[in-house]
Amino acid sequence: MKKTKENLMIFIDVRKKLHGVYKDMELKCNIELKKGDFLAVCGESGSGKTTLLRVIAGLERAEGRIVVDGEVWLDKKCFLPPQKREIGFLFQNYALFPNMNVMQNLLYVNNDEKFAKKLLEMSEIYELKDRYPASLSGGQKQRVALCRALMKKPKLLLLDEPFSALDPKMREKLQNELSYFHKEFDLTTIMVTHSPSEIYKLANKMIEIKKGEIVKKGNPKEALLNTKSSEKFALEGIIIDIKKVDVIYVAVVAIGNNLVEIVLSNEAKEFKTGEKVIVSNKAFSVNIRKKE
Amino acid sequence: MIDFTPFILSFKLAFFVTIILLIIGIPFAWFLASTKSKIKPLLETITALPIVLPPSVLGFYLLVALSLNSPIGRFFYEMFDVKLVFSFPGLVVASCIYSFPFMIQPLQSGFESLDKSLIEASYVSGKSKIETLFKVIIPNIKSNLLTAIIITFAHTIGEFGVVLMVGGSIPGKTEVASVAIYDFVEMMDYKSAHIYSAIMLVISFLVLFVVYYINEKNKRKFNDIY
Numbered sequence: 001m002k003k004t005k006e007n008l009m010i011f012i013d014v015r016k017k018l019h020g021v022y023k024d025m026e027l028k029c030n031i032e033l034k035k036g037d038f039l040a041v042c043g044e045s046g047s048g049k050t051t052l053l054r055v056i057a058g059l060e061r062a063e064g065r066i067v068v069d070g071e072v073w074l075d076k077k078c079f080l081p082p083q084k085r086e087i088g089f090l091f092q093n094y095a096l097f098p099n100m101n102v103m104q105n106l107l108y109v110n111n112d113e114k115f116a117k118k119l120l121e122m123s124e125i126y127e128l129k130d131r132y133p134a135s136l137s138g139g140q141k142q143r144v145a146l147c148r149a150l151m152k153k154p155k156l157l158l159l160d161e162p163f164s165a166l167d168p169k170m171r172e173k174l175q176n177e178l179s180y181f182h183k184e185f186d187l188t189t190i191m192v193t194h195s196p197s198e199i200y201k202l203a204n205k206m207i208e209i210k211k212g213e214i215v216k217k218g219n220p221k222e223a224l225l226n227t228k229s230s231e232k233f234a235l236e237g238i239i240i241d242i243k244k245v246d247v248i249y250v251a252v253v254a255i256g257n258n259l260v261e262i263v264l265s266n267e268a269k270e271f272k273t274g275e276k277v278i279v280s281n282k283a284f285s286v287n288i289r290k291k292e
Numbered sequence: 293m294i295d296f297t298p299f300i301l302s303f304k305l306a307f308f309v310t311i312i313l314l315i316i317g318i319p320f321a322w323f324l325a326s327t328k329s330k331i332k333p334l335l336e337t338i339t340a341l342p343i344v345l346p347p348s349v350l351g352f353y354l355l356v357a358l359s360l361n362s363p364i365g366r367f368f369y370e371m372f373d374v375k376l377v378f379s380f381p382g383l384v385v386a387s388c389i390y391s392f393p394f395m396i397q398p399l400q401s402g403f404e405s406l407d408k409s410l411i412e413a414s415y416v417s418g419k420s421k422i423e424t425l426f427k428v429i430i431p432n433i434k435s436n437l438l439t440a441i442i443i444t445f446a447h448t449i450g451e452f453g454v455v456l457m458v459g460g461s462i463p464g465k466t467e468v469a470s471v472a473i474y475d476f477v478e479m480m481d482y483k484s485a486h487i488y489s490a491i492m493l494v495i496s497f498l499v500l501f502v503v504y505y506i507n508e509k510n511k512r513k514f515n516d517i518y
Contacts, residue, residue: 057416059412059415059416081415082412082415082416083415083416083418083419083420084418085416087416088416089412089413089416091409091412091413093407093409095407095409095410095412095413096413097410097413097414097428097432098410098432099428099431099432099434108414108417108419108427109417109418110417148417151417152417152418
């Protein structure tokens with residue numbers, strides 16, 4: 001069995017049979033994290049991201065080994081129940097207790113009124129402390145849930161698509177807040193997300209899961225940017241039309257919500273409508289190439 | 293002057309039955325709601341049986357099962373010196389079985405509709421199963437719990453066939469209000485029957501009204517969008 005190195009705080013190596021979208025598959029993940037790391041987990045839905053998070057939290061059983069800070073959470077002999085794992089978990093639907101007001105939701109986790117007040121003030125929602133969850137907006141619920149997850153001062157913060165249900169403005173605000181909390185409390189965080197910009201902004205490590213297995217691992221700055229050596233920018237897009245203008249061909253490419261026209265030089269025949277391409281600039285000209 | 297003894301007896305019976313069923317019902321309904329066992333449909337069928345079975349059939353089997361000639365009846369007689377037929381304890385046992393589905397079904401549907409992530413959030417917060425049950429699960433199925441308690445209570449007061457079969461009609465011991473009305477009619481004492489029936493009608497109406505009123509109020513409190 002692999003021995004945990006001293007500077008390594010979290011060591012996760014788990015396997016679990018899943019009956020997912022791709023029929024039966026096996027979740028196989030091996031992750032090593034240091035204290036203070038922010039790991040983003042991305043991948044298609046049904047690839048096993050949420051299950052991985054639940055296995056780490058102890059909400060689902062799996063084979064393998066999880067060691068956090070020298071403490072064994074999972075191995076052949078031992079299964080530490082979720083109650084004993086020092087984690088904060090932010091559920092996708094927030095899971096605030098409807099029968100308790102905001103303050104009571106926080107104090108239920110840890111009866112430390114001073115700390116609860118501090119967290120609520122940091123999130124600028126202290127004035128909501130007597131409100132019940134049903135009367136809060138999505139963004140407010142999300143903040144309360146994040147504060148609640150931090151009440152136990154967890155060794156590991158687990159976030160399951162925390163911003164997916166929010167509008168872009170609120171999302172950005174709360175991303176900043178999460179980033180602030182992460183640094184302020186010296187947290188180690190694992191976040192499931194779909195958004196590349198979120199990963200780029202928050203995470204220092206990322207993995208991509210496909211059908212239960214890690215297919216990409218590394219630094220988000222390198223993994224997410226498509227640029228090659230001399231390119232200044234590189235955007236991924238889809239060709240939605242190729243039209244002939246006089247003697248040249250022009251491709252209409254959808255990049256995010258924007259459409260751009262790019263002149264194709266003599267390689268026009270290589271491209272087809274619906275193809276994924278990378279649009280970049282080199283020296284002074286705009287270049288287009290197929291996505292590898 | 294009206295003799296209130298049958299009413300007091302009815303309420304005493306309903307009170308004991310509700311308490312006993314509450315203690316048995318919460319763990320049993322929780323088990324039914326969370327089990328993936330193959331015997332679940334069988335258990336649900338047995339639970340629901342008293343709803344469809346004629347009270348006389350249920351009463352007849354209970355009479356046989358609780359009599360001193362059966363192992364159950366003899367066990368209670370020898371261990372606790374309690375006779376289960378034509379006695380108040382026998383009425384309690386019979387009513388518990390008769391009212392069982394009325395306690396279990398609302399609780400089970402409450403447990404089943406509860407968002408499972410609430411329970412998980414409580415576990416992750418470091419809370420035990422028992423603490424989660426009392427502080428998260430039960431407060432969030434309050435309306436189901438109230439419905440279960442009130443309907444069980446009301447149904448026990450309203451039962452007739454089983455009580456008559458198992459309890460007989462011994463004044464002051466097993467003659468509950470519903471049976472007393474039957475006895476009055478048999479004796480052609482329509483005045484007393486009228487008074488008793490009117491009281492039962494008013495009580496039943498008030499009990500149900502209180503349930504629906506409180507449930508509606510609770511719903512508003514939790515879903516109050518500003």
